[in-house]
Amino acid sequence: MPKKFGQPAPERGIYPKSLSHFSFPLSLFIPPSPPSRSLRRRRTRAATEESHDAAIEDEDTGAQIVPIIKLEEVAVTTGEEDEEAILDLKAKLYRFDKEGKQWKERGSGSGSGSVKLLKHKESGKVRLVMRQAKTLKICANHYGEIFS
Incomplete structure (x- = not known):
């Protein structure tokens, strides 16, 4: 018989009445004790040795990476080629x-x-130009x- 909305749940539940046949190891409920001082020292020493070994491995592998695309140098014109800088400062606008x-x-x-x-x-004419630092x-x- 299909269950309809608003009706009480049937008498029998979905879980067995007795859970006594299940057994769980006690280690699941007891937190592990903190490591001893000597164990912590050994772990620290092992970690520093591993990092030292990794640094030695990273020094020189002899591998050569060939670029996939060769980029050619492009001449950039700023419009300042025919001008001489009289003053050059850092400032905020x-x-x-x-x-x-x-x-x-x-x-x-x-x-x-x-x-x-x-x-x-x-022409000898003077202009003021300000450019952003990074871009x-x-x-x-x-x-x-x-300015003239």
């Missing part, structure tokens, strides 16, 4: 937030960067009469 009425660092926490005053070799992205590029 801030912007003024009108709503918060406070100065905030420009970018997403980019930290410091490199600020250069560059003078063009032919070398331009975060400020100002050209005007104030």
Whole structure:
């Protein structure tokens, strides 16, 4: 007879009435004693010997790894090739937030960067360029009469 929702469970359970025929070893219930001091020393000594042996093995295997793809060197143009650096400093760039009425660092926490005053070799015009430290992205590029 199929069991329906809301009816009481049948009289006979799914487990036997007596669990006396099961036996469990006592070691499952008693936690092991902590290792003795001499055993800990032996384990420590063995671990240091293993790490020393691994360091010796890692020193030189003589294996040579051949690259799968050969990359060729690419010439990168920054636009600063025809200019001479007058000034080169590390600095942070801030912007003024009108709503918060406070100065905030420009970018997403980019930290410091490199600020250069560059003078063009032919025209003699000067510009200010700032690049982020790690990515070398331009975060400020100002050209005007104030620098000439």
